[in-house]
Structures are given as C-alpha cells and as structure tokens.
Amino acid sequence: MSWERTDYDEQSPCACGKGKIIKHSYYEDDDWGRNRSGFTGIEIQCSDCKAKYHYDSITRHYSCPSWEGNGFYTKEYLVPKELKIPTVITAKTIFGSGFEEDIVCCLTKKDLEDAVIDMQLNKYSTRVQKDQSRKIIDICNKRIHVRSLKRIIPILQEIIANYEQYEWNPVTIAEYKQKEADEIAKNESNIADVISKSYELHFSR
Numbered sequence: 001m002s003w004e005r006t007d008y009d010e011q012s013p014c015a016c017g018k019g020k021i022i023k024h025s026y027y028e029d030d031d032w033g034r035n036r037s038g039f040t041g042i043e044i045q046c047s048d049c050k051a052k053y054h055y056d057s058i059t060r061h062y063s064c065p066s067w068e069g070n071g072f073y074t075k076e077y078l079v080p081k082e083l084k085i086p087t088v089i090t091a092k093t094i095f096g097s098g099f100e101e102d103i104v105c106c107l108t109k110k111d112l113e114d115a116v117i118d119m120q121l122n123k124y125s126t127r128v129q130k131d132q133s134r135k136i137i138d139i140c141n142k143r144i145h146v147r148s149l150k151r152i153i154p155i156l157q158e159i160i161a162n163y164e165q166y167e168w169n170p171v172t173i174a175e176y177k178q179k180e181a182d183e184i185a186k187n188e189s190n191i192a193d194v195i196s197k198s199y200e201l202h203f204s205r
C-alpha cells in the first residue's frame with residue numbers, strides 16, 4: 001500500500017508585519033485510512049525578521065479520547081535567534097514495570113511485613129483486616145490471577161527479602177516527584193520567558 005502525498009504551502013504574517021513566513025507542508029494518507037503530515041521547510045520572507053528571529057515550536061501532550069485527536073498540540077513561533085524554546089518536561093507516571101514493582105511502588109517494607117502478619121493471622125483473602133493486605137490481594141489477582149494467601153505470602157516474603165534492590169518504593173518515588181516538580185516548574189518558567197519574547201505564528205493556506 002502506498003502513501004498518497006499532497007504538498008502545499010501555508011503562510012503566516014511575520015512579527016513586524018512587513019513580510020510573511022512560508023511553510024512547505026505536506027499531507028499523506030493511504031488506503032488503510034492512516035494519515036501523517038509535516039513540513040519540509042520554513043522560509044522567513046522578511047529581511048528584518050530573518051535577521052532577528054528563527055522558527056521554533058513547542059509541542060505538548062494532553063489526555064483526550066482517541067476520537068478527539070492524537071493528544072498533541074503544537075504552537076509555532078518566531079523566536080529571537082539567541083534563544084530556543086526548552087522541551088516540555090512531562091511528569092513520569094510509570095515506576096517499574098513488573099508485577100512485584102507494582103507492589104513495591106505503593107507499599108513500604110513495613111506495610112508489607114504488616115500485611116504478611118495480617119495474612120498469616122487471618123488465613124483467607126476475604127478475612128484480612130488491613131488495607132494494604134487488600135491492596136496486595138487486588139494487585140496479585142489482577143496481575144497474576146492469584147488470590148490464595150498460601151501463594152501470596154511466599155511472594156511477599158521474597159519481595160521483603162529483596163526490598164532494597166527495587167529502585168522505586170514510596171520513599172524514592174516521593175523524592176523523585178519532589179525533584180521533578182521543581183525541575184518542571186523551572187522549565188515552565190524558562191518556556192514562558194522565551195515565549196514572552198517571541199511572536200506566535202498562525203499558518204493558513
């Protein structure tokens with residue numbers, strides 16, 4: 001199956017208003033209904049703006065249902081030549097990938113030790129008393145389809161024995177998130193600063 005390509009030019013006013021910016025764009029689609037688009041070049045057709053600015057853009061991700069788009073939007077600017085818009089930093093949301101990591105991520109070693117005692121004492125998954133025990137049973141049920149405490153307890157004991165070897169636990173995650181929040185705040189303030197000195201482009205055909 002081949003891609004069908006359409007090339008076209010778009011233009012936007014420049015920052016001083018005396019010239020324009022030309023974007024050489026394309027749109028491609030195929031028989032499967034897939035499509036993709038992009039551009040191959042930008043021309044600043046204004047000598048004043050060309051001396052002062054270069055083209056730059058910023059792309060952000062947002063959550064939306066798939067039928068409302070791909071979850072990305074891009075804003076384009078003429079940015080002073082000596083500046084560049086920093087890349088957006090997005091917060092990390094996934095810590096670890098395995099089933100054991102799911103447990104370690106949300107429970108401290110003490111939580112796990114207490115859960116083992118609770119499970120040994122109450123013997124059945126329906127009778128456990130502590131929230132963390134119910135949470136662990138829920139994770140085991142969802143991830144490995146195991147509800148029996150006889151099988152869960154040895155898994156937990158193994159995790160407890162190796163607890164320090166897991167990179168992400170509630171403490172390291174909290175530390176990471178704090179540091180990340182500071183970095184994101186600083187980065188967002190740098191982005192806002194560059195954008196305040198830039199001129200936003202609005203392309204149309």
Ligand SMILES: [Zn+2]
Pocket residue numbers: 014015016017018019020046047048049050
């Ligand atoms: Zn201009």
